[in-house]
Amino acid sequence: MKRIALKIDVDTCRGTLFGVPALIELLQRHEASGTFFFSLGPDHSGREARQLSPNRYYDLVTRLYGLLLPAPDMGACGADHMRQALDAGFEVGIHGWNRVRWEGRVATADNAWTEAEVEQARRRFAAIFGEQAQAHAAPGWRVNRHALRLTQRLGFCYASDCRGNFPFIPVIDGELVLCPQLPTTLPALDELLVTETTSVDQAVERILAESTRIDGDHVFTLRAELEGMKYKAAFEGLLVGWTSRGYQQVALRDLLTSQNIATLPRHTVVFAEVPGRVGRRLVQGRVFLDTE
Template sequence: MKRIALKIDVDTCRGTLVGVPALIDLLQRHAASATFFFALGPDCSGREAHKSSPSRHYDLTTRLSGLLLPAPDIGARAADSMRQTLAAGFEVAVHAWNRVLWERRVLSADNAWVEAEMAQAWRRFEAIFGAPPLAHGAAGWRMNRHALRLTQRLGLCYASDCRGKYPFFPVIDGEIVRCPQIPTTLPTIDELLLLGAASADQAVEQVIEASTTISGDHVFTLRAELEGITFCDAFERLLATWQEKGHRLVALRDLLAARNVAQLPRHTVAFAEIAGRTGPRMLQGRAFLEE
């Protein structure tokens, strides 16, 4: 029986207020678990409207946020929706403070900027949930060396900051980071649409095929703004099909629950473009010290 962990990125104010409650209802009806990664600060999604292809699936208000309209403070306006997620039994974690700015700057940002962004997200998360976060999922799978170091320094149980095949300890520039990574293993619906899928339903078929033909457990990343609103019907069909195949739909923490984390393999990380997205993303590389 395969386990498929559902990683839900919540990028915008509307996604938090509208997409998250819809996803909670959908997941509960299917007895599925998931991990919600929340953006906690300003919603500047409008600034990427002409640069980030998934934005064409967003509603008009979201596409103007932070551009022609003031950037709403997601954590201030949507804290109740976030707490509802935890109260419903789902795992909650940090996505970013300012998601758009993180994706744009982190690859070349200095240490002070990275620390300030993560500190703001940590403080807001703790103010909303009453406890510090135990996991981090980088916006756009974009990180740098210092951000990786901070996942260890902040005492996280795990992070999900990259694309790859299975859980591992990351190694960057020869430095082992003692915070395991649980990478996204499957393509996303919006990526497949950009690569030529004629519809969300066709993209779902491709996700199902990938999850079937590639062995092992999987992590599927979805967005509250897309699968929770625009692609809701297609996502429900994906859930139903996985369950018909006998797969367990779990939170990311469940992939580590029965493992000896200390024995996870060590892999270098690389930065490269992936199909369906522009710009470098963090990837699971070769086994460390592999000949």
């Protein structure tokens, strides 16, 4: 069975309150699964630069949070909607505490700051769900070395912090991190819409084409604020298209069930530009110790 794992990032208060329920209903109707990664602290979307960012699709109120309007606490106002996802049978994980602050600072942050951000998210997650998170997906595919170390030290079963081609064990600056990475393998919808010449329908067709062009399982990242709201119809088109091509839509944890973690390949991770986004992101690199 060919599989598309759906990585659902929940970035904003509005996405939590409206996008999450909409996606739950849509996925259940299509007998699809997925993993919701929740932002658990303040929504500072107003402080995020809008150029080549999903922020440009947000409503006006969201674009003012943390700027001209107080930043709502997503873990407080959206806890019931987060639990709704778990109660409906979906996997849930940590996206971050303060998503905008993380993306802006993590590249140069020290270990103490990085650990404090992750710990705040872990404590809030445990308070909401009554258990520790088993999965982590860094906002914007942005991390530093210590953040990767924490995925191992804190006992995450896996992380989805980077872009790449297939599951692997990451090596950063020569240091092995024994927590599998399940990278995003397909372009995101908003990345394909950065040029005015690309329509939503064309972006959907491009994603479907990429899914079938490259063999193996895939991870597709979507956002509660986009595919759960503004581009809900386009996302439904993807679900229908994948199903017609023989793909099952699953949670990320399902990709590990057919993997022997002990024999996963070890790859370096590097920071590189991703088409359709500003700034460097974590990307799967070459096989570790490959001399060719």
